Amino acid sequence: MHWSSWSAFFNMGGYAFYVWFSFGLTALCLAWEILAVRKRRDVALNLARLLAQDKQ
Amino acid sequence: MNINWFKYSSPQTFYPLAGRMIPWFAWIAVIFAVIGLYISFFIAPTDFQQGEAYRIIFVHVPAAWMSMFIYMVMAGWAALGLSLNARLPAMMAQALAPTGAIFTLLALVTGSFWGKPMWGTWWVWDARLTSELILLFLYLGFIALQSSIDDPRKADKAGALLALVGVVNVPIIYFSVKWWNTLHQGSTISMGAAPKMVTTMLLGMLFMALAFWMYTIAVALMRVRCIMLERERASDWVKVLLLKATGGNA
Numbered sequence: 001m002h003w004s005s006w007s008a009f010f011n012m013g014g015y016a017f018y019v020w021f022s023f024g025l026t027a028l029c030l031a032w033e034i035l036a037v038r039k040r041r042d043v044a045l046n047l048a049r050l051l052a053q054d055k056q
Numbered sequence: 057m058n059i060n061w062f063k064y065s066s067p068q069t070f071y072p073l074a075g076r077m078i079p080w081f082a083w084i085a086v087i088f089a090v091i092g093l094y095i096s097f098f099i100a101p102t103d104f105q106q107g108e109a110y111r112i113i114f115v116h117v118p119a120a121w122m123s124m125f126i127y128m129v130m131a132g133w134a135a136l137g138l139s140l141n142a143r144l145p146a147m148m149a150q151a152l153a154p155t156g157a158i159f160t161l162l163a164l165v166t167g168s169f170w171g172k173p174m175w176g177t178w179w180v181w182d183a184r185l186t187s188e189l190i191l192l193f194l195y196l197g198f199i200a201l202q203s204s205i206d207d208p209r210k211a212d213k214a215g216a217l218l219a220l221v222g223v224v225n226v227p228i229i230y231f232s233v234k235w236w237n238t239l240h241q242g243s244t245i246s247m248g249a250a251p252k253m254v255t256t257m258l259l260g261m262l263f264m265a266l267a268f269w270m271y272t273i274a275v276a277l278m279r280v281r282c283i284m285l286e287r288e289r290a291s292d293w294v295k296v297l298l299l300k301a302t303g304g305n306a
Contacts, residue, residue, distance in 0.1 A: 002101065002102065003098075009097070012108040012109070012111070013102065013107040013108030013109070014107070014108075015107065015108050015109035015173055018109055018112060018169045018170065018172065018173050019108060019109065019111050019112055021169050022112045022115050022116065022165075022166040022169045022170070023112075023115055025162065025165060025166070026115045026119065026162050026166065029158050029161070029162055030158070030271060030275075033154070033155065033158055033275055034275060034278075037275060037278045037279050037282065038278070040279070040282045041278065041281065041282050041285070044282050044285035044286045044289070045285060045298075047285075047286075047289055048285055048289040048294050048298060049298055051289050051290060052294075052295045052298050052299075
């Protein structure tokens with residue numbers, strides 16, 4: 001462990017903005033992708049259900 | 057050991073199989089990410105030249121690797137779909153494209169956020185950066201082309217051709233730092249040469265890359281299930297599936 005304190009950790013040797021933006025954006029993009037795919041699944045399932053009901 | 061691969065190559069058998077595999081890959085991705093992040097921030101030492109800014113490497117390099125790797129896998133599925141005239145490989149190619157595009161975008165943006173404090177500029181038109189940008193356009197072109205053609209089988213064929221032509225760009229990205237004199241630094245890890253970095257830095261990158269890889273498999277399987285439902289919603293297997301899961305989650 002080479003961080004003297006939590007504030008030193010968050011400060012990232014003065015590069016906090018660049019480091020945390022990079023990691024934050026990555027996390028955000030992946031989280032967004034998962035949510036988008038789940039939404040797409042719900043829409044696809046609903047459409048398939050509607051179609052199945054129509055045919056009955 | 058007589059596995060009938062053709063059985064798994066039809067959407068109705070692959071759909072539930074993919075559904076069972078998703079949580080496994082997702083959890084493995086989470087475990088690798090926790091290990092990778094811990095190494096990235098608490099084990100890997102400060103770089104003697106770049107200070108703490110270098111830690112961007114732990115997302116930048118794995119994202120860049122994935123951007124190229126996913127493209128090769130996508131093109132492989134597309135080629136398989138084209139040569140066998142099969143649905144499932146084409147759907148796999150289609151399912152991978154958005155994830156590949158996201159990792160390409162992340163490689164470009166995190167690279168930019170690393171370049172600004174280190175090189176003093178967000179962007180330069182050098183070979184590595186330009187060829188990676190072209191990769192993003194290839195992914196976006198593939199997605200746009202597929203969605204612009206109504207007949208899914210025709211869309212698969214057109215997309216596969218574009219994906220295959222674009223493959224030439226991947227070795228260009230990979231070797232660009234060798235072939236041209238670029239501002240981008242040389243390969244962090246190159247085959248046949250001793251790594252120029254501390255083992256813990258290497259391990260951090262490796263675990264992050266593994267996490268991204270497992271994530272990619274999980275999210276691509278989720279997406280391929282959507283594509284199957286969208287394309288085959290009128291078929292009997294989807295009806296059977298919905299009947300089985302009445303009220304539950306399919």
